[in-house]
Structure formats: C-alpha cells, structure tokens
Amino acid sequence: MPSLFKRSLLPKLRSFPLTADAVTFLSGAAEFRRCLLEKIASATRRIYIVALYLQQDEAGQEILDALHAAKQARPELDVVVVVDWLRAQRGLIGAGKQPGNSAWYQEMTRTHASEVPVYGVPVQTRELFGVLHLKGFVIDDCVIYSGASLNNVYLHKFDKYRYDRYHLLQNRDLADSMQHLVQHGLVASKAVHRLDLPNLPTTRSLRNDIGDLRSRLKHAVYDTTQGTTDKSGLSVSPLLGVGKNNPLNRVICELIASAQQQLTICTPYFNLPLAVIREVNRALARGVKIDIVVGDKTANDFYIPPSEPFKVISALPYLYEISLRRFAKRHQRNIDSGQLNLHLWLDGDNTYHLKGMWIDQRYTLLTGNNLNPRAFRLDLENGLLIDDPKGELQAPRRTELAQIFQHTRRIERFQDLQTLPDYPTGVAKFLKRVSRVRIERLLYRIL
Incomplete structure (x- = not known):
C-alpha cells in the first residue's frame, strides 16, 4: 500500500509472523481477570x-498474592512487576493524604518468604509531565495486552467495571522482545528502583538519572531482529514511543493516512x-467512512456526580x-451523510x-495510547500493530467491534451534546474562569 509520507515507517516495520489461532480476544474485564490469574x-x-x-x-491483592504464590511454588520463576514511580507513591486523587501503593508493596515483601520485586519507573520528575504508560504482560511465551491497570474496577472484581480491550498473543519472539525492553531498557536504568524495599531515594535526588533515562527512551525500540519485513501474511509489530514525533505517533498518523474505505478509532478522552x-x-x-467511539462524559473515569463536592x-x-x-459542529455535514459516525x-x-x-x-492497532496530546508528547507509550493482509482475523475482529458498539448511541447533531449552561455550577464556573485566562489550551495539552 503506497504511503503519503516521504519517510514512511509502515512499509519498513519489522514484524513477527503470527498464526490466527495464536491470537485470542477476551470479551470483558472479568474474563481478563480470570485469564490473568490462570496464566x-x-x-x-x-x-x-x-x-x-x-x-x-481486593483485585490488586489477588494479583500480588498470585505472583507470590507462583514464585513460592517455583522459585526459579523470573517474576518482575514494573509500575510508574510517581503514581505508586501517592494516594488516589481526591482521597486525601495517603501513603500510596509503595507502602503496601513493602509490607508484602516483608511478610512473604517469596520475593516479587516491584520496580518504579520515573518517566519524568513530575507525574503531570509524563508517566509510564506501557502495556503488556509477558507470561512465558504469551503476551496479554490491554490498556487496563490493575485494580477492582479494571478487573471487574465487584459490581462495576472499566471497559477496555483484552488480547492474548502466543508468540515467543514477541514475548522475548517485550521482556528485553523491560529488563534492559527500564529495570537496568539507574533511575529505576525497587518500590517494595524501604528507604526509597527521593525523586529530586534522581533528577539527572531520570533525564538520562528519558533521553535513552526517546531512541529506544523493541528488538525485532528475529522478525521480518515480509508483509504477505499475518504478523505483529511492537511499537514504542515517548516525546514528539516518535515512531508510534508516526505510525498512528500513517495508518490513518493509509485508510481507503473504513477507519474506526476508540479513545476515552476526546482530545485528538x-x-x-x-x-x-x-x-x-478522500471519502473514507470513519467511526469514532468515545465514552459519554458520565462514563469517564474522572467523572464525579454533581451531587458530590466539586x-x-x-x-x-x-x-x-x-x-x-x-x-x-465542524463536521456536521459528514455526520448528516453518514460518512462520519460519532458514538458515545x-x-x-x-x-x-x-x-x-x-x-x-x-x-488493527492495540495500544494504551489515548490519542491525545499528552500521549503524543509526554507519556511513555507502546502498541502492537497487527497486519492481516489475508483477512485471517476478520471473525474475531467483527466480534470485538460488535461488542464495543453494543452500548453506544450515535450523535445525530452536534446540538445533542451539552454546553456550558447545562453543566453543574462548579464545573461551569471553573471552565469560564480558565477560558477567560486562556489556559484551556494548556489543559488540553497536558490532560
């Protein structure tokens, strides 16, 4: 397929050959939790x-208990947990002062005979300006890929769930490549330290090491030397990106540019x-039919009901x-014609x-990238690009899309969406204020 880009990455991507039966789509968060625990x-x-x-x-405890049990049963197991350094050392937003998850990791290591190291990766010196947003669990030769983090709602432990995508790819070369990046590109860095041990260094003391790590990550790639550039069959390419104009961002744009008939985009935060x-x-x-699926504002993970304090x-x-x-509003004509479909x-x-x-x-692109300015500039992101030139995965692809669309409604007119006068008083007052001082654009870039 010809590219519209002068320095195109898409045709040059090295990939790992796949078989159709090596790719499994999981239908929901509860199944994802069961599968992860079984693996x-x-x-x-x-x-x-x-x-x-x-x-x-409860769900996090279940996962960490399972890791300790697996290590205790098979001491030779190579078990590594990697999370964001800054996120692990603060409490939940809006929940007041809390010790963060690192205190819990330390208690688990102190009270267990088995050792499950939990490493914290500082992508930046402040969480606002970049976090570890990599996805993908490597268990033996299986890669479990989802945008989900690990807690009750992401794993549908109780009544509520946070809907994501969940895929299993059985491929040793892909698993080796993803492990190699974590082991040598992250854990080996001087900026990365174990969160499950006491006496953590301060982030301030790591400033130079963090800067060095971020510089290295801007040039880091997944090892695909065992892959091929042959595009004739089903394959998967791992992609990595941090900072402006990184390879993952470029491939995302090239994929959209390559679309000829149909394009579907999912993002939880509409801020392209x-x-x-x-x-x-x-x-x-050029006439491409486009479907964009976003969450209703009340289905956003930052949503707080108007009945609660602002x-x-x-x-x-x-x-x-x-x-x-x-x-x-800008594309109402495309919405009217049915070429553009916005789904809530x-x-x-x-x-x-x-x-x-x-x-x-x-x-098909599997990624944790939110397709927003923050993901394109600040966070460390990755993705798996599945190339299916023979249509071997069309059936599970249709199944996944049908499940996603099951709980959506199409926006017929831009007026269907609310405006400032419809919003809760606290929200409307805040948005008016930031609009007046012109920091709205800055917020869109970092949130």
Whole structure:
C-alpha cells in the first residue's frame, strides 16, 4: 500500500509472523481477570507485569498474592512487576493524604518468604509531565495486552467495571522482545528502583538519572531482529514511543493516512492531537467512512456526580465533551451523510477506557495510547500493530467491534451534546474562569 509520507515507517516495520489461532480476544474485564490469574498460576519460566499501577485493593491483592504464590511454588520463576514511580507513591486523587501503593508493596515483601520485586519507573520528575504508560504482560511465551491497570474496577472484581480491550498473543519472539525492553531498557536504568524495599531515594535526588533515562527512551525500540519485513501474511509489530514525533505517533498518523474505505478509532478522552485531526480530515476528504467511539462524559473515569463536592479534576469530562462538540459542529455535514459516525459509549455507571484503531480490513492497532496530546508528547507509550493482509482475523475482529458498539448511541447533531449552561455550577464556573485566562489550551495539552 503506497504511503503519503516521504519517510514512511509502515512499509519498513519489522514484524513477527503470527498464526490466527495464536491470537485470542477476551470479551470483558472479568474474563481478563480470570485469564490473568490462570496464566500466573501456570507460568513456568517468566512473569513480567507492566502497568501504570497495581492498586492496593481486593483485585490488586489477588494479583500480588498470585505472583507470590507462583514464585513460592517455583522459585526459579523470573517474576518482575514494573509500575510508574510517581503514581505508586501517592494516594488516589481526591482521597486525601495517603501513603500510596509503595507502602503496601513493602509490607508484602516483608511478610512473604517469596520475593516479587516491584520496580518504579520515573518517566519524568513530575507525574503531570509524563508517566509510564506501557502495556503488556509477558507470561512465558504469551503476551496479554490491554490498556487496563490493575485494580477492582479494571478487573471487574465487584459490581462495576472499566471497559477496555483484552488480547492474548502466543508468540515467543514477541514475548522475548517485550521482556528485553523491560529488563534492559527500564529495570537496568539507574533511575529505576525497587518500590517494595524501604528507604526509597527521593525523586529530586534522581533528577539527572531520570533525564538520562528519558533521553535513552526517546531512541529506544523493541528488538525485532528475529522478525521480518515480509508483509504477505499475518504478523505483529511492537511499537514504542515517548516525546514528539516518535515512531508510534508516526505510525498512528500513517495508518490513518493509509485508510481507503473504513477507519474506526476508540479513545476515552476526546482530545485528538493536531496531527491526528489533520489526517482524519484528509481521510474524510478522500471519502473514507470513519467511526469514532468515545465514552459519554458520565462514563469517564474522572467523572464525579454533581451531587458530590466539586473538584477540579471533575471538569475534565466536560472539557472532553466541549472538544467533541466542536469537532462534531465542524463536521456536521459528514455526520448528516453518514460518512462520519460519532458514538458515545454508556453502560450504567460503568466506565470506558478503550483505545485503538481498525484500518480498512487489514490493520488493527492495540495500544494504551489515548490519542491525545499528552500521549503524543509526554507519556511513555507502546502498541502492537497487527497486519492481516489475508483477512485471517476478520471473525474475531467483527466480534470485538460488535461488542464495543453494543452500548453506544450515535450523535445525530452536534446540538445533542451539552454546553456550558447545562453543566453543574462548579464545573461551569471553573471552565469560564480558565477560558477567560486562556489556559484551556494548556489543559488540553497536558490532560
């Protein structure tokens, strides 16, 4: 497929060949939790867990207990947990002063005979300016890929769930590549320290090491020397990116530019980077049918009901709705013709966390990238690009999309979305204030 980019990455990507039966789609968060626990219990060689956070709650405890049990049963197991350094050392937003998950990790190590090291990766010196947003668990030769972190709602431990995508890829070369990046690109860094041991260094004392790590990560790639550039069969390419114009960002834009018939985009936070907006507009201009699925503002994980006290963080879902309304208004003609379809996901009081893309009948992108300016500039992100030139995964692909669309409604007119006068008093007052002092654009860049 010809590329519209002068220095295209897409045709040059090295990939690992796959068989159709090596790719499994899981239908929900509860199944994801069961699968993860089963894989941990049956692991024989390695378990590498990489997530933004492993939360101290019932589901998090279940996961960490399972890791300790697996290590105790098979001491030769290589077990590593990697989470964001800063996120692990603070409490939940809005929950007051808390010790953070690191205190729990230390208690678990102190009270268990088995050792499960938990490493903290500082992508930046402040959480606001970048976090570890890598996804993918490596268990033996299986890669379990999801945008989910590890807590009650992401794992549907009780009544509520946070909806994400969940895939299993059985491929030793892919698993080796992802482990190698974690082991040599992250854990080996001087900036990375174990959170499950006492006497943690301060972030301030690590400033130089953190700067060095971030510089190295800007040039880091997954090892694909065991892969191929042959594009004739089903394959998967791991992608890594941090900072402006990184390879993952470039491939995302190239994928949109390559679409000829159909493009589907999922993002929980509608705040598309300018580069993505441009490619979406070009795709519409050349006649591509586009579906964009976002969460209803009440299905956003930052949403706080109006009955509760106002917090600044609760304004975020409304900011995203404002952004979506502007986009819909600009493209009302495409919405009227059916070429552009904007879908709002809502299922009771559950939340929505899906991200990824489906391009024509060929490409599927699995990623934790939120397709927003923060993901494109600040956070350390990754993704798995599945290339399916022969259509071997069309059936599970249709199944996944049908499940996603099951709880959506189409926006018929931009007026269907609320505006400032409709918002709770605290939210409206805050948004008016930030608009007056013109920091709204800055908020869109970092949140």
